[in-house]
Amino acid sequence: VNGIPRRTPGTHPPAPLTVAVARFTSRHPEWWVVLAAAVAWVALLWTVPTEVPTGVPTVEVPTVGAADHGALHAAAHGPAPSSPPWSAAVLGSGATAWLLMVLAMMGPVMVPRVRHVAATCVGRVRAAATAATVAGALLVWSVVGVGVIGASAVGLTLDPGRMPLAVAGVGLLVAAYQLSPAKATALSRCHAIRVPRGEADGLGRLTAGVAYSGWCVVSCGPAMVAMALTRHSLLLMVVLTVGLTAERVAHRPRRAVRRLAAAVAVSFALAAVAGGAHVLA
């Protein structure tokens, strides 16, 4: 006797490719979340203009891969002179930028959560369970996005070229928050939201996804919002994505939190210095 000795009669073995795909998705139930994040990153790189549109304030800041990611956020950096701030084009551009940013940055962050949901829910509803979790997260971040886009539309933005000290100050505030007990509590809580596991618990998993991302917003939101409302480079997005993901998967999470705080402070300070130099020039 080894294990359960019964076999399902009359079944034909699947094709080798089918087996290989099933094994891959069985081992990596998070594959589609990673794919969505990768597509979002490609879209962000693809859509960053090589020349900043006229009318959008610009400043040379450290970048990765493309000149100035800030131009994508036309709505996020104050209204452009040629279009009203509440126009469909501006709001649509802002919403697209926000959605891409959330997918690109929160996709990697959610990988451990998606794997956990896949491992603990009934296998027959595994795909639906992970989808409900991600849907709950997107709901929460969409609400945050409405606030960010609204703030941008009324000009509540920071341009390092005009307000370098304010940008540096925001960076310090976010770094200080990173080191606060509130951040530690939020990070701990978002790890600990329990997942309803049964076949009929779809709504419960959506709710758990909302709760999970609610704590994620408390944990990661200040950094995300500060970045979104500040003219920023793709480098800052990369730094934050790596840092926020590391907080969840690093062998020493507290060290990852501290390192991200330092990285945020340095990144915003660099942007402020570059902006200040631009003003002086």
Next chain:
Amino acid sequence: MATVERRDVYALGERWHPILRAYALAVGVMRTLPATDARSLAYQASVHGVGDEADPPPDSFRGQCQHNSWYFLPWHRWYLFYFEQIVRSLLVDIDEVPAEVAESWALPYWNYARTGAGRLPPEFAAPRLWDGRRRNPLFDPTRSPAVNARTARLDPRQTVPGVRVLRQPFSSTSPGVATFGGTASGWHHFREPGAVAGGIETTPHNDVHGFVGGNMWRFAEAGLDPVFWLHHCNIDRYWEVRGHATDPSGWAAVSFDFRDAEGAARTVDADGCVDTAGQLGYVYDDVTPPAPPTPGQRVRATRSAQMAESPPPELPPEVVGTRGAVRLEGARVDAPLQVGGVSSTFRKARGGRSEPQRVFLTIEDITGDINPGISYGVYVGEDADDSMLAGLISFFGIESTRAGGHALGYTFDVTDIVSALRDDDSWDPADVHVIFRPVGPVLDEEEPDSGDAVPVEVGSISVVYQ
């Protein structure tokens, strides 16, 4: 490096053996040192845990204990190693301790599985030292009164690892797979979802913490009880009983910080402590595997041994049946659940095969305010006899579930039980019986099964196929 021998406290042969006299005197000194001194008992306890477990640890030396993780065994091994060094360094300066005892002193272990050893060792229960005058530093008044009075003993099922535990994989990345050492994780302090304890952490580790009570119930205070160190020495011994043939690789990515007997910072990792004689300078006097503790467990051990050994399945497991909350309050609780079929992905990944190689039972999302001080046996099938006992659940650290939303979790390999039920035509997937029954402590005066205990909630019970 001279090699010292760790010996069974119940086999030392005489009351207040010189090893225990030396230990008592050293602990007495440690109790007088300021908490800022790394050699003090207070500091050593804080290395394990500090205050509210929801708070981040104050530094990399304190609040570092590893539980529900594959680092449970290596971290505690290093913890004992430095504690033992500190005790030995203090003994050199205690005139009452003979030099030969001080130089070769090694931490004894409490092998509660030995016949007659299920009660607290008498030297730890005496309020006074051997001279009858001085206070006994080994006595901890916070323990359960019946434990200190030695009118309570461990149930035999609480004293040895579960039937299959010593043969299980050391670790797994999946919470649904039963392991010896715990879920593969990063530095871990009840922070990660889905991390479950290994079999050796489950029983006897957690059960004995619950049995002793008082300081032993909480992470931050457990090290204040001198018997904590003998208990963990026995848990450490079980790693040697099992052997190191299938110890994991890749777990040295995490390092641990300790302070040695001189207060100097030391950074160590899991790979540095697998060879006790070569790397740490100690051996155990007895590494014989324990016998099953009851006739029913002997039946299960025989049945399990008849199963052909095969490598652990490489594909991830899948939950096939689950149910929600159960409240345990000291009485028997029946928790039926339904088991359905596997997913198409499970079947395709195994070339069309839908039958599992292994079956596991997970008991997760366990929460409560206070340790109830008892364990619960988890049985599969309609008859809650020990041949169908999957394992015990107990509640060390349950206080930490109050603040942060974290929970306790256990996984048991029940392949042989399900196989036996099928062979007996008693396995009905539509009506799988999971039964919880209180286990221990055994009291001299009354039956343990009185049906009244501090409640705990079990959030989910699942059957997992691999």
